[in-house]
Amino acid sequence: MDNVTLSGKNIIGLENFSADEINLVLKTARSMKKIIRGKEKKLPDLKGRAIINLFCENSTRTRTSFELAGKYLGADVVSINAATSSMSKGESLRDTLMTVEAMGVDAIVIRHKAEGSAEYASKIVKPIIINAGDGAHAHPSQGLLDLFTIQQAKGRLAGLKVAIVGDILHSRVARSDIFGLTKMGAKVHLAGPKTLLPRFFDFDGVEVHDNVEDAIKNADVINILRLQLERMQTGLFPTPREYARVFGINEKRLALAKEDVLILHPGPQNKGLEISNDITYCENSAIRDQVQNGVAIRMALLYLTLNGGNS
Amino acid sequence: MKKNIWHIQRAQSSINSTFLIRGGRVIDPANKIDKIADVLIVDGKIAAVEENITFDAQETFDATGKVVTPGLIDMHVHFREPGQEAKEDFESGSRAAVAGGFTTVATMPNTSPVVDNSALVRSMIKRAEDVGLINIKIIGAVTKNQNGQELAELFDMIDAGVVAFSDDGHFDDNAKIFMNALDYLQPTGKIIICHEEETSLVKEGVMNEGKRSAILGLKGRPTVAEDIAVARDALLAEYTGGRVHIAHMSSARSVEIVRDAKKRGVKITAEVTPQHLTMTDDLVDPSDTSTKINPPLRTQKDCDALLEGLKDGTIDAIVTDHSPHAPEEKDREYIYAPSGFPGLETSLGILLTDLYHKNKIDLPTLISKMTYEPAKIFGLDAGNLTIGAPADITIIDTERAWTVDAEKFYTRGSHSPFVGRNLKGRAVATIVHGNLMRLL
Numbered sequence: 001m002d003n004v005t006l007s008g009k010n011i012i013g014l015e016n017f018s019a020d021e022i023n024l025v026l027k028t029a030r031s032m033k034k035i036i037r038g039k040e041k042k043l044p045d046l047k048g049r050a051i052i053n054l055f056c057e058n059s060t061r062t063r064t065s066f067e068l069a070g071k072y073l074g075a076d077v078v079s080i081n082a083a084t085s086s087m088s089k090g091e092s093l094r095d096t097l098m099t100v101e102a103m104g105v106d107a108i109v110i111r112h113k114a115e116g117s118a119e120y121a122s123k124i125v126k127p128i129i130i131n132a133g134d135g136a137h138a139h140p141s142q143g144l145l146d147l148f149t150i151q152q153a154k155g156r157l158a159g160l161k162v163a164i165v166g167d168i169l170h171s172r173v174a175r176s177d178i179f180g181l182t183k184m185g186a187k188v189h190l191a192g193p194k195t196l197l198p199r200f201f202d203f204d205g206v207e208v209h210d211n212v213e214d215a216i217k218n219a220d221v222i223n224i225l226r227l228q229l230e231r232m233q234t235g236l237f238p239t240p241r242e243y244a245r246v247f248g249i250n251e252k253r254l255a256l257a258k259e260d261v262l263i264l265h266p267g268p269q270n271k272g273l274e275i276s277n278d279i280t281y282c283e284n285s286a287i288r289d290q291v292q293n294g295v296a297i298r299m300a301l302l303y304l305t306l307n308g309g310n311s
Numbered sequence: 312m313k314k315n316i317w318h319i320q321r322a323q324s325s326i327n328s329t330f331l332i333r334g335g336r337v338i339d340p341a342n343k344i345d346k347i348a349d350v351l352i353v354d355g356k357i358a359a360v361e362e363n364i365t366f367d368a369q370e371t372f373d374a375t376g377k378v379v380t381p382g383l384i385d386m387h388v389h390f391r392e393p394g395q396e397a398k399e400d401f402e403s404g405s406r407a408a409v410a411g412g413f414t415t416v417a418t419m420p421n422t423s424p425v426v427d428n429s430a431l432v433r434s435m436i437k438r439a440e441d442v443g444l445i446n447i448k449i450i451g452a453v454t455k456n457q458n459g460q461e462l463a464e465l466f467d468m469i470d471a472g473v474v475a476f477s478d479d480g481h482f483d484d485n486a487k488i489f490m491n492a493l494d495y496l497q498p499t500g501k502i503i504i505c506h507e508e509e510t511s512l513v514k515e516g517v518m519n520e521g522k523r524s525a526i527l528g529l530k531g532r533p534t535v536a537e538d539i540a541v542a543r544d545a546l547l548a549e550y551t552g553g554r555v556h557i558a559h560m561s562s563a564r565s566v567e568i569v570r571d572a573k574k575r576g577v578k579i580t581a582e583v584t585p586q587h588l589t590m591t592d593d594l595v596d597p598s599d600t601s602t603k604i605n606p607p608l609r610t611q612k613d614c615d616a617l618l619e620g621l622k623d624g625t626i627d628a629i630v631t632d633h634s635p636h637a638p639e640e641k642d643r644e645y646i647y648a649p650s651g652f653p654g655l656e657t658s659l660g661i662l663l664t665d666l667y668h669k670n671k672i673d674l675p676t677l678i679s680k681m682t683y684e685p686a687k688i689f690g691l692d693a694g695n696l697t698i699g700a701p702a703d704i705t706i707i708d709t710e711r712a713w714t715v716d717a718e719k720f721y722t723r724g725s726h727s728p729f730v731g732r733n734l735k736g737r738a739v740a741t742i743v744h745g746n747l748m749r750l751l
Contacts, residue, residue: 175526200521
């Protein structure tokens with residue numbers, strides 16, 4: 001692993017990552033987590049570097065954690081909200097990117113509704129591009145923080161049974177988890193309404209189930225995805241009530257999983273819909289750890305891509 | 312800046328001219344000719360197709376080692392006039408056609424405004440004559456403003472000279488209106504060219520629904536959307552006796568539906584594009600919008616079925632669906648980019664490289680699908696080398712190696728998934744009404 005490096009690389013999606021590269025990020029995140037928990041959170045490593053957060057979609061945790069991650073490492077970080085930027089005046093993504101590049105930034109963290117927009121950005125401008133979510137395609141830092149959270153709790157990833165429950169079809173989190181987890185040797189089990197599962201999803205290490213119970217039976221980890229309520233308007237499921245009853249994760253269903261099952265949720269949660277309130281705060285829940293680990297993972301990504309070091 | 316290397320000029324009068332094409336392999340499917348022969352053109356018309364013609368012509372072309380065919384026909388292009396000239400116009404589109412070996416094209420009516428009345432049809436025909444580089448046929452809209460709700464004045468447009476009707480760009484959901492159009496046109500024998508994708512199933516989709524879309528997270532346009540539409544229109548054609556032509560077929564199942572309908576004697580014909588014959592959704596890269604087309608690129612199984620359908624006669628014609636957009640319109644996020652790419656300049660090269668040179672199709676069949684068969688379906692005075700016919704001829708060098716370079720395109724469009732491809736074979740001369748339009 002000594003010669004593995006992410007220096008100068010764009011972070012687009014975990015399908016392009018090797019297991020060694022994932023391990024490098026996880027190892028680096030362990031060190032970063034110690035810093036977050038320490039008193040002095042300002043490191044000099046990215047001093048003099050400039051990072052732009054270009055967020056063309058709403059976000060709380062991802063944007064804030066990228067901001068803090070950059071600042072903890074000593075970089076100058078500026079966030080652009082598309083709604084109040086020139087993009088709302090009709091400026092194209094190309095021109096916005098080129099404008100930002102001309103200001104001399106070293107990395108652009110981009111969130112955008114369009115699948116492929118991060119890779120598109122990487123073809124247009126020279127700064128390192130870090131994908132903070134492109135449509136339903138990928139959310140690599142979320143995938144990595146999920147892997148990190150699981151590894152910290154379970155001590156390993158290989159051989160684990162990980163259930164992902166809910167709206168897989170529209171979820172960039174699900175895709176990043178699936179590619180990351182299968183690369184690390186975990187088995188992924190998917191369940192949700194058939195209208196929210198991709199029709200053609202035959203990959204090694206991934207099993208699609210007809211009901212939630214089969215997917216979470218003896219699971220080591222359950223990742224509960226956020227259900228977007230606008231899916232109801234397009235007829236993909238009938239009512240929140242029925243969703244909660246048939247697909248929601250509650251205490252009764254949870255009993256099917258292993259006793260020490262780890263509960264993940266990328267947030268924000270719809271309480272009483274995909275997840276019941278008692279599950280959020282139960283001792284198996286790692287939802288708050290995910291948030292802290294998110295900062296550590298994003299520090300690791302910025303450090304590894306911008307600093308040139310390998311660990 | 313684009314650097315065009317070929318000189319394309321407007322056709323001069325061909326009266327009192329003689330032109331002899333010597334020694335080529337003449338393939339004329341309409342007359343079942345495939346032999347080494349000379350072609351003599353007098354006053355813009357075919358005068359003789361014989362071996363060793365001794366005639367002291369004003370102009371000669373040595374076609375030894377090359378293939379001489381009727382001028383290629385493309386019954387499905389978007390020249391964007393009127394209203395969208397930043398994408399293409401009759402002039403730039405005609406030049407692209409000449410460069411690709413096409414002498415006759417038919418333009419789709421989804422322009423701005425839509426070509427849905429006789430006044431517009433007449434003005435487009437006049438415009439085509441003024442540009443005068445190739446034969447441009449006009450397709451009229453089936454419904455007013457292509458709204459799918461009210462019939463356009465179809466007989467007026469026939470009298471003005473349309474060659475067919477189409478609401479191309481989308482499917483006409485209202486089955487009753489579409490059936491009315493078939494009934495109304497039935498006595499005229501005019502064809503409705505149908506874009507077959509059931510609207511509600513493709514609403515937000517930007518690529519084939521399959522494993523690739525599942526990986527990329529892009530929303531899908533499933534094959535069943537096409538199959539449903541093709542099945543409905545085959546049934547309506549059978550029921551009404553009207554003529555339906557299936558545009559740019561892309562799904563394996565829809566080939567079966569058309570094959571079955573033809574067996575039942577339904578007046579149904581079909582076309583396919585080079586891209587749907589040779590490319591799959593595995594090539595979709597969401598950071599490059601050149602593969603975004605409707606219907607979308609499918610799978611190898613579909614490509615194989617389309618080729619089989621082409622060879623067994625289920626699919627009658629090859630078209631390009633030449634759909635140029637301004638470069639800045641295509642240079643953006645995949646989901647926001649308009650669908651389509653310019654195909655006139657790459658069609659023949661792709662077909663020769665990926666089908667003919669790989670022994671997947673023979674040359675006479677390929678040429679027939681681009682000349683004789685579309686002319687027969689649409690009743691055109693083109694697509695053959697019969698004595699007295701207009702001398703529209705394409706000379707093809709099947710061995711010529713070249714690389715697709717958007718900088719050298721004549722079309723205003725730029726984003727093509729074929730850019731960068733190394734091809735073998737292309738048109739080296741295009742002759743329209745006896746005028747050599749192009750010489751490499």
